[in-house]
Amino acid sequence: MEEIAIGAKPVKQVDPKKKRSNKRLTWATIxxxxxxxxxxxxxxxxxxxxxxxxxxGWSMAFQDYKPARSFDEQTWVGFKHFKFLFTDDNFMRVLRNTLAMSMINLILGFVTAIILALLLNEIKKIFWKRTVQTISYLPHFLSWIIVTGIVATSLASDGIINEVLMKLHLVDKPILWLSEGKYFWGVVGASHVWKEVGWNTIIYLAAMASIDPALYEAADIDGANRYQKMWNITLPGIKPTIIILLIMSIGHILEAGFEVQYLLGNGLVVDWSETIDIFVLKYGIAQSNYSLATAGGIFKTIVSITMLLLANWTAKRLGEERLL
Structure with a gap:
């Protein structure tokens, strides 16, 4: 490697032989x-x-797209459909609903999955541990059609939830869970937890299996009880896994769901149940306004990428595990 000075700045000249050698090595590896x-x-x-x-297809968001016309015949309108989204009261309402339900699902999903994984990890009898795991996994394999049917039946005025509450004298009359908007977000969050909590524990249990058993043995010698070992050994041991999954979940902050809101929603709770996906279906695809539907999809994608990068950057600044 030789240096050639040009003025006051030295410039490195790459040896042609070394360059050819690197190319041959690359092709040999391939x-x-x-x-x-x-x-x-x-x-x-x-x-x-x-x-x-x-x-x-994103180009449709900047056009007044007409299916019967060729690409050259479409009318370009710039950011017209994006402006409509951000000035439309309905879109602001569904954005609020989407963020609220997504945050509820995120918080409840993480907390319940970690707690269940910690409890399962403390079960010493393999038979009982596998039994509990199997029971908690089963709802994951049910479609949302079946799950929402079970939820709607359980929350009916004569359903098991109201029957139990009345037997315990906690309420005087049945609660209309699916007819009052103030209950809808909680119903959606509880439905997601019931369906996915067992499945979400798998990766945490795998992370716990990689923790060095010698740490628990040392804690036993020091007189630590189970709760102290969970707090000081197990949780720190799975912390990198929690951070990575949290970053990935934040990237899906606008993915509050579609099936459960669409199937459990009705005219009485429409102001609480509609999400961006339902908005796109209702005001975009159903009315053949594909440009508006595409603009809504682009908005979700941009927000997801931005939140993912922001969460990753924050984790990096805090010295935690990160994706990028």
Whole structure:
């Protein structure tokens, strides 16, 4: 490597022989790993076809898109549909609902999954541990159609929830859970927890299995009880996993769901149940206003990417685990 001075600044000149040697090494590596490259081609093709090619459709958000017209015949309107979204009272309402239900699902989902994983980790009898795991996993494999049917039946005026509350004399008359908006967000959050809490514990239990058993043995010698070991060993041991999952969940902050709100919602709670996805379906796709629907989708994507990068940057500044 030689240095050539130009004025006061030295410039490094790359040796041509070394450059050719690096190229030969790169091609040799590619040749040795060509089987892996061939195996990755279908996956790359899938990603390109279903993740990147559809981005071309984002152009509809800047047009008054008409399905019968070719691309050259479309009328370009700039940010007209985005301006409509941010000045429309209905969109502000569904944005509020989406953020509220998403935050409820995020907080309840994380807290309940971590608590259940900690409790399962303390069960010493393998039979009982597997039994509880199996029971808690089962709702995950049910479709939302079945889950919302169970929820609606349980919360009916003559359902089991009202029957139990009245038997315990906690209420004097049945509560109309699905007819009053103030209950709807809580119902959605509880439904998500019941369906997914068992499944969400899997990765935490896997992280707990990697904790060095010697730490627990040392804690036993020091006289620590179970709660002290959970707080001082187990939770710090799975902290990186919690941070990574939290960052990923924050990136889906506008993914409050669609099926549960659409199936449990009705005219009495419409001001509380509609999310961005339902708004896009109702005012975009159902009315053939594909430009408005596309603008709503772009808004969700931009917010998700921004929140993901912000959460990752915050974790980096705090010295925690991060994705990027």
């Amino acid at each position: 040749k040795e790993q060509r089987q892996l490259i061939y195996m990755s081609v279908p996956l790359l093709a899938y990603i390109v076809l279903f993740a990147y090619v559809p981005i071309w």
